[in-house]
Amino acid sequence: MQAPKYQSLKDHVYEYIAQKIQDGTLLPNQKVNEAEICKKLDISRTPTREALFQLSSDNLLDYLPRRGFTVKAFDPKKKLDFSRIIGVLDALAATLCIEQLSDSDMKAMEGIVDKIDLDISHQHFLDYYMDQYNFHDIYIKKCDNPVLIETLNSLKNSFIRQSYASEDKQKLADVLKEVNAEHRKILELFRSKDKEALECTLKHHWRIIDTEML
Incomplete structure (x- = not known):
């Protein structure tokens, strides 16, 4: 190989x-x-x-x-702790860049959300992992805060991958449909420039999969 x-x-x-x-x-x-x-x-x-x-x-x-x-053995409590921190920092990145996103950024995010629907329908969870990472990465890179970007990348690498390892593939697919629905909501909040709702949504967003799958 x-x-x-x-x-x-x-x-x-x-x-x-x-x-x-x-x-x-x-x-x-x-x-x-x-x-x-x-x-x-x-x-x-x-x-x-x-x-x-x-x-x-x-x-x-x-x-x-x-x-x-x-x-490493899966640690549900630690994973949930990480996701809470990621939610807060991701929300911060989103609010910092809300005025910086271009129409092409929005279109790219929309295309990824559509691709994620296909990932879920085919239960291609590895593709889902990469696509959802790329969705968030588009706006995180625009936040103009290198320390925040580096911290988020480090935290995501620590436990996020384990979220998509489950024996109950159908349940995982159902949960990820809910997560991707929030991706669409996040995109609309970027378009409407609603900082308060965007911050609230992202803080909740990172906890969905942990609450349902742990």
Whole structure:
């Protein structure tokens, strides 16, 4: 398996392992076989180790010296705590950039929301994860606050992926339909420049999936 063009080897390994965690191939507390990953991806040990340590930093893996890496057990309370913080910071980013979004930004967000409907209908939850990330990323990048942007990215990497790992695929799909309905509402609030309602909606938005799935 070759890394996609323009993606670093470390990022390629990171996405490969993160996907295996998300789709349930790698289970909580399961040891990650470094040698097997190197062989499967035809990648040397150095970028593989870099990716594993990054996954550990992002709370997807646990690292024990001389014992290696294991998949981090899901922590519902911590996940909910993270989502509450993300909601507040995401709302701040949205209110900071509400006057900066262009018509092309709005159209891009609308296109992503339509794509998300397809992701959900086909239960392509990995695609959903990336599309919803891109939806929020459009306006977050416009907030003109690098510290806020960096903090949000770090927090999202820590626990968000685990939200889309569920054995009950139909229930998850139903919950994500509700989440995407809020994406449409968020888009309309950007268009109407209603800061107060936008802030309130985004604070609630990040807690829907945790409240329903935890």
